[in-house]
Amino acid sequence: MQRIASLVDPRSxxxxxxxxxxxxLATELKALxxxxxxxRPAREIERLQQQNKMFxxxxxxxxxxxxxxxxxxxxxxxxxxxxxEVPGAAQVVGLxxxxxxxxxxxxxxxxxxxxxxxxxxxxxxxxxxDIAIENRxxxxxxxxxxxxxxxxxxxxxxxxxxxGRIFRNQSILSKMGVPQVAIAMGHCTAGGAYVPALxxxxxxxxxxxxxxxGGPPVVKAATGAVVSAEELGGGRVHTSxxxxxxxxxxxxAHAIAIAxxxxxxxxxxxxxxxxxxxPEPPAYDASELYGILPRDPRVQLDMREVIARLVDGxxxxxxxxxxxxxxxxxxxxxxxxxxxxxxxxxxxxSESALKGAHFIQxxxxxxxxxxxxxxxxxxxxxxDYERRGxxxxxxxxxxxxxxxxVPKFTLVCNSSHGAGTYAMAGRAFDPRFLFSWPxxxxxxxxxxxxxxxxxxxxxxxxxxxxxxxxxxxLAAIRQPIVEEYRERSNAYYATSEIWDDGILDPVDTRTAxxxxxxxxxxxxxxxxxxGVFRM
Amino acid sequence: MKHCFExxxxxxxxxxxxxxxxxxxxxxxxxxxxxxxxxxxxxxxTLTIAGEREPVRFVIDGETIxxxxxxxxxxxxxxxxxxxxxxxxxxxxxxxxxxxxxxxVVSITIxxxxxxxAGTPLMTIESMxxxxxxxxxxxxxxxxxxxxxxxxxxxxxxxxxxxxxxI
Numbered sequence: 001m002q003r004i005a006s007l008v009d010p011r012s013x014x015x016x017x018x019x020x021x022x023x024x025l026a027t028e029l030k031a032l033x034x035x036x037x038x039x040r041p042a043r044e045i046e047r048l049q050q051q052n053k054m055f056x057x058x059x060x061x062x063x064x065x066x067x068x069x070x071x072x073x074x075x076x077x078x079x080x081x082x083x084x085e086v087p088g089a090a091q092v093v094g095l096x097x098x099x100x101x102x103x104x105x106x107x108x109x110x111x112x113x114x115x116x117x118x119x120x121x122x123x124x125x126x127x128x129x130d131i132a133i134e135n136r137x138x139x140x141x142x143x144x145x146x147x148x149x150x151x152x153x154x155x156x157x158x159x160x161x162x163x164g165r166i167f168r169n170q171s172i173l174s175k176m177g178v179p180q181v182a183i184a185m186g187h188c189t190a191g192g193a194y195v196p197a198l199x200x201x202x203x204x205x206x207x208x209x210x211x212x213x214g215g216p217p218v219v220k221a222a223t224g225a226v227v228s229a230e231e232l233g234g235g236r237v238h239t240s241x242x243x244x245x246x247x248x249x250x251x252x253a254h255a256i257a258i259a260x261x262x263x264x265x266x267x268x269x270x271x272x273x274x275x276x277x278x279p280e281p282p283a284y285d286a287s288e289l290y291g292i293l294p295r296d297p298r299v300q301l302d303m304r305e306v307i308a309r310l311v312d313g314x315x316x317x318x319x320x321x322x323x324x325x326x327x328x329x330x331x332x333x334x335x336x337x338x339x340x341x342x343x344x345x346x347x348x349x350s351e352s353a354l355k356g357a358h359f360i361q362x363x364x365x366x367x368x369x370x371x372x373x374x375x376x377x378x379x380x381x382x383x384d385y386e387r388r389g390x391x392x393x394x395x396x397x398x399x400x401x402x403x404x405x406v407p408k409f410t411l412v413c414n415s416s417h418g419a420g421t422y423a424m425a426g427r428a429f430d431p432r433f434l435f436s437w438p439x440x441x442x443x444x445x446x447x448x449x450x451x452x453x454x455x456x457x458x459x460x461x462x463x464x465x466x467x468x469x470x471x472x473x474l475a476a477i478r479q480p481i482v483e484e485y486r487e488r489s490n491a492y493y494a495t496s497e498i499w500d501d502g503i504l505d506p507v508d509t510r511t512a513x514x515x516x517x518x519x520x521x522x523x524x525x526x527x528x529x530x531g532v533f534r535m
Numbered sequence: 536m537k538h539c540f541e542x543x544x545x546x547x548x549x550x551x552x553x554x555x556x557x558x559x560x561x562x563x564x565x566x567x568x569x570x571x572x573x574x575x576x577x578x579x580x581t582l583t584i585a586g587e588r589e590p591v592r593f594v595i596d597g598e599t600i601x602x603x604x605x606x607x608x609x610x611x612x613x614x615x616x617x618x619x620x621x622x623x624x625x626x627x628x629x630x631x632x633x634x635x636x637x638x639x640v641v642s643i644t645i646x647x648x649x650x651x652x653a654g655t656p657l658m659t660i661e662s663m664x665x666x667x668x669x670x671x672x673x674x675x676x677x678x679x680x681x682x683x684x685x686x687x688x689x690x691x692x693x694x695x696x697x698x699x700x701x702i
Contacts (some may be wrong), residue, residue, distance in 0.1 A: 062536045066550040067561055250622045257616035
């Protein structure tokens with residue numbers, strides 16, 4: 001396979017300015033992640049110590065095999081909601097190794113609002129369990145949840161993907177033979193009570209762990225009875241009287257030791273085999289990505305420069321290099337795994353869409369997972385393009401993306417707009433994992449284009465009454481739209497809403513992709529089959 | 536969670552990480568690399584620690600490894616985390632022997648203020664034509680025997696109360 005010859009000059013002024021800009025973005029990302037992981041009011045930490053509880057990060061560290069990678073997902077979930085007062089949406093979710101097995105960790109964070117479930121907490125847990133289902137990954141739940149945050153119940157209770165979906169997903173995992181272990185480390189109240197109850201195995205910590213549908217205050221309100229948490233649903237009750245729990249642990253560390261031993265006993269199905277060779281680092285340093293990503297997101301970027309810093313030996317077997325060149329397609333190896341890469345080098349045209357659809361089918365046939373590198377402003381518009389069938393060609397690409405059986409992974413590198421978001425395996429197309437880079441923008445349309453469309457509509461309305469749009473009126477329309485876009489089309493909002501699985505520092509991308517590729521192979525790959533392509 | 540081995544009463548948490556050409560040993564106070572071992576027949580082999588080759592002899596006896604190396608023999612005991620981390624419960628529950636089923640007291644084998652250790656028979660009860668021995672749930676001193684021989688009791692009734700020794 002040929003090595004990509006980079007045309008980037010690391011000594012140029014442009015490179016240096018980009019580097020400054022992107023390193024600053026990465027530093028800001030790391031600082032926010034650190035604050036969300038560790039900054040808690042002193043009283044919360046003291047309360048945990050008084051209760052003899054470990055901090056959620058320490059629980060997870062004790063659970064995982066030492067010296068193995070832990071890929072935390074959706075660290076910044078909810079960072080733009082609740083005035084920033086619910087860091088991480090009171091949940092920690094990630095992909096880690098326990099007793100040599102790849103597993104999903106889901107942990108309530110009792111240092112945030114008592115581990116209460118907010119709308120974003122529910123979304124994050126449902127997503128964690130979707131990942132477990134799609135990739136057949138066992139789950140360890142570290143439960144310590146005061147129940148749902150009732151003032152917001154309308155936003156997390158009744159709908160299809162609300163809290164009920166957590167329990168539905170748990171039941172489906174069990175039915176699929178993908179085991180779950182739960183540890184009740186604190187109160188598991190109301191909905192939270194079902195998490196351990198629906199896990200194939202569960203452990204309860206004596207003294208601090210308790211499971212009940214209604215806690216002591218609810219019982220008091222409902223029946224007037226005064227009962228202690230321990231009597232109502234403590235470890236002894238559930239392991240010797242009700243049979244709700246399997247193992248009684250005398251401390252959190254003991255509970256974690258039991259959980260590790262249970263996971264070590266899981267049947268470990270053979271991983272799906274795909275084309276694989278010995279891994280090799282890229283020929284170009286990943287840190288050069290900082291100098292390559294344009295500081296102005298509107299500036300065009302040759303995605304081959306990005307590919308060269310992600311894949312083994314920077315080698316890329318490009319497919320149809322001279323046709324539909326706004327979509328770069330080709331084969332590469334990432335940590336030894338063969339992947340098919342689709343990367344945007346400009347707006348999608350009919351030719352690029354056709355090439356992409358064909359390439360996806362090739363990869364699907366030879367069991368090659370797909371990696372989508374998004375930098376897409378959309379499909380080309382205009383009379384000539386419509387006459388040549390840009391819509392039906394776009395539909396072919398979408399049909400291929402939606403139908404592919406091989407695992408898909410999506411990285412929002414820079415821009416992601418319009419139908420381009422969909423055709424490049426956006427969230428709705430079930431990529432196994434989707435990550436964003438810090439500067440990326442995602443929205444139905446760019447801000448300026450949206451302003452153009454909306455002012456045009458307004459001008460037409462006024463024209464019917466013989467009036468014209470004044471400059472003030474134009475500004476009055478423009479300002480709120482630009483404002484809205486600035487607020488809600490950036491990567492931090494996207495990750496807050498869990499439209500992705502997290503923002504990555506560009507230099508960490510290769511490692512993160514390797515971890516998720518490896519995890520995805522726990523699930524078998526179905527034979528290729530598709531819907532009807534509009535020819 | 537690291538593995539734990541005990542040598543001469545001291546616990547050493549450690550973890551072996553597989554890496555290219557062998558293992559990395561992570562201890563609480565640092566890392567030793569590179570580590571490898573080649574087995575040369577029954578109880579013998581060569582351990583390579585950071586480039587130094589050491590012939591070793593060893594015997595594995597259950598959870599204990601007796602290792603002879605550099606003229607010294609040491610015994611390493613694996614501390615199973617499930618057992619090592621299970622602390623004796625301070626719960627008052629453990630200081631009571633309760634009736635597993637309804638029945639009558641056949642005989643009492645201890646007397647008040649007697650010291651007992653976990654597992655000591657306290658009394659024999661009869662229920663559904665079967666005799667069952669009630670044993671001390673943990674170490675302690677008998678503080679009260681709640682039923683006399685021949686008396687009947689319900690399920691979960693408190694039969695014998697213990698006090699922690701030294702209180």
